[in-house]
Amino acid sequence: MIAISLSKQVQIYSVDTSDFYNEKELGIHHRLNRCYLFRNSLKKLRTKKDLPDARSCKIDASLLLVNERIKRLKERIVALFAQNKETRTLREDAAREGNIISVFDSVLTRTLGIEANTLSRDIIVVQAYYFHVLEDIIVNGFWFGGEKYISFTASAGQIRTKKTVFIKAQILEQHQQSLMCGLSIGRINAQGGININKYLAYLALCNSATDEWDGFDIDRAIVVDDMRTEVASVVDFIDENTYEITRQKMNIPINHTDGCGMILPGKQKKSMMIRLPWIKGLLVPFPFDKFIREQNRRQPAQRYGTVTDIYGKQYHLIDDKIEIILTKSQFKLWKYYSSWEEYKTYYKQYKCQAGVCNEEDEYFTDANMSYQTLQTLTDMTDEELNTLCSDTISKIIRIGTDKNTMLKVLGVVKANRNKNFFQQALDIYPELLNDTYSREILKDVKKKLVREARAGKIGVNSSYTFICPDLYAFSEYLVLGRKAPAGLLQNGEVYCALYKDQNKLDCLRSPHLYREHAVRSNVVDKEKSRWFVTDGLYTSVHDPISKILMFDVDGDKSLVCADDTIIRAAERNMHDIVPLYYNMANAEEELITNHNIYKGLTTAYTGGNIGIISNNISKIWNSEAMNLDVIKWLCMENNFTIDYAKTLYKPVRPKEIDQMIREYTKLKLPHFYLYAKDKTAQDVEKPNRSVVNRLEQLIPNPRLNFKAANLGSFDYTLLMSGKPPGLNEAIIDKYTELDRKKRFMSIAPKDGETTSDDLQAYARIRNEILTINEDKYFVVDVLVEYLYQHKKSSHKTTLWSCFGDIIVENLRKHIKEGTIQCELCGKRMERVSRNQKMCPECAVKADREKAKQRMRKKRQFDS
Known part of the structure; x- marks a missing residue:
């Protein structure tokens, strides 16, 4: 990995x-x-x-x-x-x-x-x-x-x-x-x-x-043609010149591998995005060697495995030890090389590098819906909305009373692979939750959760995962030469092992502007699991789903939703909804000169703002007079605007269409933008009964009461390297001075999150403090004693941002491996068995309580 x-x-x-x-x-x-x-x-x-x-x-x-x-x-x-x-x-x-x-x-x-x-x-x-x-x-x-x-x-x-x-x-x-x-x-x-x-x-x-992609061997990689087929579908075709919308059945040309290639699972277990000179996209593990061997066992006379690259050279995938199959769509400047061999020669001669980014997650946690996906479910009832929000409301209420909720909202979860030092410290020593600084952070987090929930960010049973094509179909296309491959998935089917027990999924993707709820049957069985070896969302080559969600497979992710309430509402609202289709512009070629670079950049700068278009679409979804045709036109304009930086083309609205669009978009922003975009009451419409606007009354904003009984006892000296050293005025004065000045140092954390530039500013503060005393362990001990014992400060962001690494190091030294907190009382103890969760005293109490409950049930049964 x-x-x-x-x-x-x-x-x-x-x-x-x-x-x-x-x-x-x-x-x-x-x-x-x-x-x-x-x-x-x-x-x-x-x-x-x-x-x-x-x-x-x-x-x-x-x-x-x-x-x-x-x-x-x-x-x-x-x-x-x-x-x-x-x-x-x-x-x-x-x-x-x-x-x-x-x-x-x-x-x-x-x-x-x-x-x-x-x-x-x-x-x-x-x-x-x-x-x-x-x-x-x-x-x-x-x-x-x-x-x-x-x-x-x-x-x-x-x-x-x-x-x-x-x-x-x-x-x-x-x-x-x-x-x-x-x-x-x-x-x-x-x-x-x-x-x-x-x-x-x-x-x-x-x-x-x-x-850097360690172990990448370019000699084990080839580039082949993409898998393109035509998929029959009913669409709403929009003429980009007249804006006329015509419902018609047509064969849509789809590049199913647009940006996606394959890598043998023995080389890489998880999907990952890659970057090489002129090459980008997603690599999905797929056992194409096993596919070839099985096909050859079925038809030994054929001896499958020979493929032709985009330059006409033939390879045998097994005999030539090919491990990575890239596609032409991933190799952006392929036509400027005479062969793949030439590219490989230059790659090795000039010591080029391959990079890896955004690997598939190890752990998946529930994601949030957004206002864009909720606002299109226009007929959602109050009962459905209450059901949908129940977990989010419960989380907000439990922030002060449940230790696990506290840790979760603070990001102390397995799925977070880039924990900051404060999160690492909480992971090691949850007793830190007892400190006033943790409580101040939790208050801020609660405010943020309330604001986001009222803006449509509702936690549901869903996860973000890579969208992958049916690579079995691609292997049929590539290895067997089938121009119309059958694949393993039928039209209307997906495969997502994350939700193997869920029969239906709502597949979503941002930006969600039209009604882009792709409800699909989730077909997970033994045969497909032999070939689809990742936790991605695999889609069918017979399905126009890529035209509904407007995705490529170069690393695009889908929010895969398994929430029954959302799925039922999506099925209702997708009645009579078909994909939008229009002819996109092609980018023109020209000579690379400084003048042309300037012209290309400045023309792209004036291409328009997709944020304005998105806001206008939200106005219509949340208005009393909703017009789907206007939304369709704006969606088309949005996609032309996204591509404008490359194509330098946008359609011109016919006069009467322009007047109609302006009539529907002259409203103020939807009321929930008070929370979604920090707008003022003057900027937004009054609340109405649209789905997202109803959340304002539904989502509570309770006062936090910190009553969790199992947090344990917090000992601040465990944050230090040794015994309390006593106060050092020079260190404390310098810290206090710089802490007060930090607002002038471009440090402006939003919602408690610190940017990379903020971290750099804190690094400068750390270095200045260490000019007073270069012993970082002594400095941390002084500051911990001052802030935690003498000042009892509830504001310690500067300490954790500057010296969090030292505090975590100290905690690792003091907190013995194998110790845990009792689930009931929070007391720290040595674990004596693998399944132990409570201290002996609480275990006895829990056993007594269970015995009482058994007796009550027996009496009820006997009576």
């Missing part, structure tokens, strides 16, 4: 286009900022109630003046941009603490040799505000610290946030062959070029957070 670690990080600078201004531009920039601040204060004043008319008029006049001032200053700074003929320089003051971000270890950082937890200037992220400046630095590069930087890449996510990655020109020249696996811009252009934004996104694969 490959363990995916996201603990390795490096620090780089993230700047914006204003950090490239010259002195004249910077002067106007400062004046603009002052004008913006003044305008914001005026707007805030204008919203005050009971403002005298004379005062209102004066504010309005001032707003007119400041807006005119802003307009003139913008015109002046744009004129200065146009006059600039110099290669821009990133100002040295941009290399400030506030511009440092943390990024996870990746093929890029490993190739460049950037060590974990160090600050590197090799790569810099630039966010665009003024496109004139962005054009300058993309076309001409920029200087920083005496080094020339050039544009490198931008992932699809970075394009959506107007960010571009730049790299030292000298560093790129040194490592380009490795990052591009022997290709060059010149070679790509010589073959007609490529879609610019696709090129940037595929190059950005090296920047994905990954672990």
Whole structure:
């Protein structure tokens, strides 16, 4: 099994286009900022109630003046941009603490040799505000610290946030062959070029957070054609030009292996996402060697096992010891190589790397429904909603009274493979729940749970898992040459071993905008279990489910729901609902030049906001006058907008359709956005009887009473390395000073969660404290004694974030292996038998209680 670690990080600078201004531009920039601040204060004043008319008029006049001032200053700074003929320089003051971000270890950082937890200037992220400046630095590069930087890449996510990655020109020249696996811009252009934004996104694969794939042998891998078939289905076909919706039966072309390949289970037990130069997608374990041997036993004269790769070369999967079968859809730039052998030669020659990310979970826990999936079940009754919310309500109520609930809501569960130090400490020493800091965190968690539940995040019997194609059908297609493979699953069937006892499942996927509830029969039997060896959701090649849920199989996950209430409601609401279908645009190819890179990026920046479309769809689902056709049109527009960064195409609404859509979307946001998006009462509609809006009254917000009887006795000295050392004023003063200053250090945890940048800031606090005394164990002992014994502080985030590793180390030293807490009283004791759960005293009490209950039942029976 490959363990995916996201603990390795490096620090780089993230700047914006204003950090490239010259002195004249910077002067106007400062004046603009002052004008913006003044305008914001005026707007805030204008919203005050009971403002005298004379005062209102004066504010309005001032707003007119400041807006005119802003307009003139913008015109002046744009004129200065146009006059600039110099290669821009990133100002040295941009290399400030506030511009440092943390990024996870990746093929890029490993190739460049950037060590974990160090600050590197090799790569810099630039966010665009003024496109004139962005054009300058993309076309001409920029200087920083005496080094020339050039544009490198931008992932699809970075394009959506107007960010571009730049790299030292000298560093790129040194490592380009490795990052591009022997290709060059010149070679790509010589073959007609490529879609610019696709090129940037595929190059950005090296920047994905990954672990190195130890043991990967490229000589044991091949690339074959995808499995494409046509699936007959009734669809609502939308003409992207006229917006006319026509229900019709058609054969839908589907690439069933779009982004998915196979790996032998002997090499990898769980599905995983991979990243190689120009290659990305999902690898699902499947015993294709066993498939070949069984087919050859049935038909020995055939001797199956020979396949042809995408370049026409033949391999025998067993004789050539093939372990990994990649598909053409995974190999994004396959056409720029003459053969797979050429790619492999470059891969080995330039010491390219394979990365692994997002492996299938070891443990699965119940996931939450979202408001998007709930709001489409428009006829759900109050009784159904009460049943659906019962577990969530129970969890909220039990937070203060049940130890297991406390640990679960704090993330101390097996499924959490990246526990922070406080969670690790609770796992070792649950007695920590008795401390006031734990109680403060639990109060915050309770508020968050209430807010999220009222926003539609309801815990149900469901899990997120990878979507996998029927790889038995793929083997029939590939090995047996069957162009219409039967597979192991029929239309309307799925296989998900996570819910082997559940006959029906509601298969869901985000974003859920239309009624995308794919209720399917879950067929788990002995024969299928021989071939489907993971906990993924396997789908049928005869089923248009990929067009309902709009998924690829390159790592997309489904929320697989086994909740009977949801399934019954989904079946009702999916009556007469068929997949939406429309012709998507193809991306055009062009030569890779700096000018074309700039043009491609800036065109994508203006492609639209899918968040606005999603919000408009929610308005309609939660309105009194719901119109499915309008939702269908908006869903189509949403998918064109998602692809816009690559295709640079979006449909234009016919005038009458535009008027209709605007009529339905002119409402304010749904009422539950008070909780879902932290909106104010002025931003949202009044509550109505829509499904999600009803949750506000249904979800309680009780006051927490900490009455759990089995938490045990908390001893703060176990957090220390030795005996209490006494107070050290220098250490305590420095800690107190930095703890107060942390709000000015870009530390802004949301809902109790700390970002990677916050962790970096806490690392700086730790280092400053250790300048007072470099003995970290002594420092922790002093701070623990001060905060837990003398100050009895309920706020200890800085301590745990800076020195949690030392505290966990101390706990591991003090808490003996083999000791447990009694389930009833919480007393810590040595376990003397494998099944022991209680101390001897509580065990006797429990036995007596059981005996009493048996006697009561006997008397009731006798009477």
